[in-house]
Amino acid sequence: MSTVSQRTALTPRQLTRTAERLSFLYLERCTVHRDSNAITAQDAEGSTHIPSATIGTLLLGPGTRITHQAMSLLAETGAAVCWVGERGVRYYASGRALSRSSALAEAQARQWANPRTRLAVAREMYCTRFPDEDPTGLTRQELLGREGRRVKDCYRTQAARTGVPWHGRRYVPGDFTAGDTVNQAVTAAAQCMYGIAHAVVTSLGCSPALGFIHSGHELSFVLDIADLYKTEIAIPLAFEIAADHNGDTDIGGRTRRALRDRIHQTALLDRCVNDIKHLLLPPNTLDDPASSDRDSVTLHSDGERHVAAGINHDGPDDYTQVTW
Structure with a gap:
């Protein structure tokens, strides 16, 4: 029985920025699988390799099948997946949002x-x-x-x-x-x-x-x-x-x-x-590519301020820092 790869998952900061990806990639009537760090779309005409890190949102149209390994890779590389009708004219379900930012x-x-x-x-x-x-x-x-x-x-x-x-x-x-x-x-x-x-x-x-x-x-x-x-x-x-x-x-x-x-x-x-x-x-944030791409976790504080997460805010005597 084959085993799932033990390769270390990518950290958020290693992922391709949303602005540098294809906004939407539509596939239909094919089987979507994984080959190393790419996903493959196989149909009657052959197999096409697609670098997973370049995908923003993958739209799966009629007649598509997708493997567990392909979904695992898409999740690692931060791509969103939606199950849709022809050319996206119906929406059925989805897996995670495209952006890690809230x-x-x-x-x-x-x-x-x-x-x-x-x-x-x-x-x-x-x-x-x-x-x-x-x-x-x-x-x-x-x-x-x-x-x-x-x-x-x-x-x-x-x-x-x-x-x-x-x-x-x-x-x-x-x-x-x-x-x-x-x-x-x-x-x-x-x-x-x-x-x-x-x-x-x-x-x-x-x-x-x-x-x-x-x-x-x-x-x-x-x-x-x-x-x-x-x-x-x-x-x-x-x-x-x-x-x-x-x-x-x-x-x-x-x-x-x-x-x-x-x-x-x-x-x-x-x-x-x-x-x-x-x-x-x-x-003033619309032209800032980082405005919706920001990959940081902060904590709410008083006066609508945000302070760093991963730090124990009880004081310097018990300082703890977590690297996200």
């Missing part, structure tokens, strides 16, 4: 916990969606009202552009076929956007539950992020699919495949990462 998670919690900053982030999200408007000073109810009007306008605009009749949004939870063709396409596109957003939010180490617009659900922040691209990408594509369905009953499948290609063409995954950082992190 900077984004703490920034999200800090912005969410204060009603003023929570509203400020909600306004910034509105700006991201509709850059031609200034939401400064708007209340939450006013934001919701304006967002509702803009989405209605988007539906009408896309209906006029594609010639697809539009009689309003109709969706019955659990009954995909209850809506007409265009409503089915809109629903499928929205679900795909939720999958994309969930994969990115999880890989960055943020909390899917702490939303700034949505609330009370385990995926509130995921819904917030997915909505950033609803009127720009999801709704227009759904109307295009509905206009060109030619009697095809697999509207959901056609929409998912089309959105998969659109996501790839627009590099939406990378854009989603940048938007989340812009929304949560202080402006």
Whole structure:
């Protein structure tokens, strides 16, 4: 019986920085294994070696199998792993976040916990969606009202552009076929956007539950992020699919495949990462590659100060230091 390698695990400071890695690597219909310090992707065409230290997040699509040794190596080298649908349009599960730093998670919690900053982030999200408007000073109810009007306008605009009749949004939870063709396409596109957003939010180490617009659900922040691209990408594509369905009953499948290609063409995954950082992190840290890559452990002290960890703070007579 083979034994697990006894090689010493890499320390955090030996790992490749997040900024120097591939943001996302997508694999499908292959077996992922390990060969020394590389992972291998083997399919009918052969085997491809991928240096594990260069991977930020590995997206495992349909038809993939991954070995225990491959997962062990990815964990050692600090890569995140997500099990997804085709091109990431569905999110199923994940293993660890991409970043060892808690900077984004703490920034999200800090912005969410204060009603003023929570509203400020909600306004910034509105700006991201509709850059031609200034939401400064708007209340939450006013934001919701304006967002509702803009989405209605988007539906009408896309209906006029594609010639697809539009009689309003109709969706019955659990009954995909209850809506007409265009409503089915809109629903499928929205679900795909939720999958994309969930994969990115999880890989960055943020909390899917702490939303700034949505609330009370385990995926509130995921819904917030997915909505950033609803009127720009999801709704227009759904109307295009509905206009060109030619009697095809697999509207959901056609929409998912089309959105998969659109996501790839627009590099939406990378854009989603940048938007989340812009929304949560202080402006003066966005250009600092170490801001979300920091690999240090500190302790909370008084006055919002942080002091070194690994040290006994009782005094110099019993000084103890731990090397992380």
